[in-house]
Amino acid sequence: MNNTSWTINAPVRQIPWIVMLTVALVHLYFNGVLLREAADNGNHDSAEATITAADPNTKTPFLRNMNKTTTSTNNDAASQNNTTSNVVASKKNTTNSNAPSQNASTNNDAASISSGDQKQSKVRAQYGVNSTHMAMDGAWVVGVSKMLGCPDVDEDGIISDDPNAYNYIPNNETWNALYRAYHATVDPNNEFLTATEYQNSWKVPIEVKFQRPEGRGVYAKEFIPKDTLVWSSTSRNTATFLTSHDHREFIEYLIKDPKTRYLACDVQMWIDVMSSDEEGTTYICETFDEAVLLNTVWDDNDNSDLINIEPRPMSLSADNPDYDENDCYGNDHYFTVRDIQAGEQFRIDYGMGWDDDKERWEALGLNFPTRNKVVVTDDDAVDDDE
Numbered sequence: 081m082n083n084t085s086w087t088i089n090a091p092v093r094q095i096p097w098i099v100m101l102t103v104a105l106v107h108l109y110f111n112g113v114l115l116r117e118a119a120d121n122g123n124h125d126s127a128e129a130t131i132t133a134a135d136p137n138t139k140t141p142f143l144r145n146m147n148k149t150t151t152s153t154n155n156d157a158a159s160q161n162n163t164t165s166n167v168v169a170s171k172k173n174t175t176n177s178n179a180p181s182q183n184a185s186t187n188n189d190a191a192s193i194s195s196g197d198q199k200q201s202k203v204r205a206q207y208g209v210n211s212t213h214m215a216m217d218g219a220w221v222v223g224v225s226k227m228l229g230c231p232d233v234d235e236d237g238i239i240s241d242d243p244n245a246y247n248y249i250p251n252n253e254t255w256n257a258l259y260r261a262y263h264a265t266v267d268p269n270n271e272f273l274t275a276t277e278y279q280n281s282w283k284v285p286i287e288v289k290f291q292r293p294e295g296r297g298v299y300a301k302e303f304i305p306k307d308t309l310v311w312s313s314t315s316r317n318t319a320t321f322l323t324s325h326d327h328r329e330f331i332e333y334l335i336k337d338p339k340t341r342y343l344a345c346d347v348q349m350w351i352d353v354m355s356s357d358e359e360g361t362t363y364i365c366e367t368f369d370e371a372v373l374l375n376t377v378w379d380d381n382d383n384s385d386l387i388n389i390e391p392r393p394m395s396l397s398a399d400n401p402d403y404d405e406n407d408c409y410g411n412d413h414y415f416t417v418r419d420i421q422a423g424e425q426f427r428i429d430y431g432m433g434w435d436d437d438k439e440r441w442e443a444l445g446l447n448f449p450t451r452n453k454v455v456v457t458d459d460d461a462v463d464d465d466e
């Protein structure tokens with residue numbers, strides 16, 4: 081009986097211990113939970129900070145309302161020149177069967193450029209450049225920009241009245257974020273993948289400012305005489321996308337990171353679609369530096385004197401170690417066409433009417449940006465006639 085009683089009572093007698101053990105375990109458990117929550121809260125705070133940083137209305141390196149100017153000096157440019165030639169040299173040794181053959185452009189090549197691009201042909205014939213800045217305006221109105229709710233640009237290319245529209249000034253960190261996205265997404269066999277981080281390509285002191293109606297632009301900080309080299313392309317600063325797929329991956333990568341999401345709007349505005357001369361291969365170029373902020377003059381009949389820099393070819397030389405005939409802007413070197421006063425904005429001729437880009441966009445499988453207008457194709461025109 082005692083034994084039975086013991087048997088029966090034994091668990092009962094253990095209850096205080098079980099209770100104490102349970103209490104202790106519960107205590108430990110909740111302590112753990114609380115500690116974890118505290119830790120999570122800490123992370124959560126920083127996660128929130130990151131997300132807040134994506135808010136275009138906050139002051140972040142990538143987004144709007146941040147410091148309104150950035151400067152570059154001759155010293156920066158000089159130090160860059162010491163480091164670039166190796167990159168170019170190593171690039172020349174790279175082979176890649178996937179890459180389009182983008183042979184050197186010559187003045188003769190310019191004559192064989194596809195029809196309809198007369199203005200661009202003229203630029204090429206004149207300067208021997210294998211590419212020129214083309215109609216980047218309006219590119220962002222399609223797809224991605226709509227999805228992201230990018231600020232509007234009207235049919236004349238004027239950015240919306242939204243006081244925060246595209247008014248932040250990119251800085252080195254911004255450009256480097258673009259390089260990171262580029263390297264993370266672009267085919268590693270892409271022979272143009274030499275750009276690694278922001279390097280100043282400006283040969284004169286500049287300032288980037290926001291000003292309506294054209295938005296951000298590049299301004300001279302001091303007087304610059306005529307025929308001065310002001311910007312020289314480097315393979316470091318140029319991203320070449322050989323396929324539209326690569327570019328889409330790049331955009332998606334930017335969108336996924338809250339800190340770079342809004343940059344996806346900008347790169348739509350900065351995109352440049354080009355053709356190589358001999359092969360007619362189309363590819364996408366973006367320069368990840370202040371050169372993408374160069375504005376133009378829409379009506380060059382009235383304001384052609386405002387165009388104050390132009391691309392001119394240069395040969396590879398000690399003065400120009402950056403030359404690379406094969407990259408997007410390999411032979412783009414901007415020279416002043418007249419004296420430029422301190423504070424004056426640099427302006428380039430974008431080279432051609434924006435509608436002329438349609439073929440190139442379509443060759444890449446991209447929707448041609450319609451800039452809020454319906455693009456009437458030749459086929460449509462025939463239909464209308466019928």
Ligand SMILES: C[S@@+](CC[C@H](N)C(=O)[O-])C[C@H]1O[C@@H](n2cnc3c(N)ncnc32)[C@H](O)[C@@H]1O
Pocket residue numbers: 216217218233236237238239246293294295296297349350372373374375376377378
């Ligand atoms: C390559 S971006 C130049 C940088 C641009 N302003 C920015 O803030 O990023 C081309 C865009 O600049 C604007 N733009 C350039 N020249 C302009 C002009 N003369 N008038 C109005 N907008 C201009 C257009 O919105 C065009 O789509």
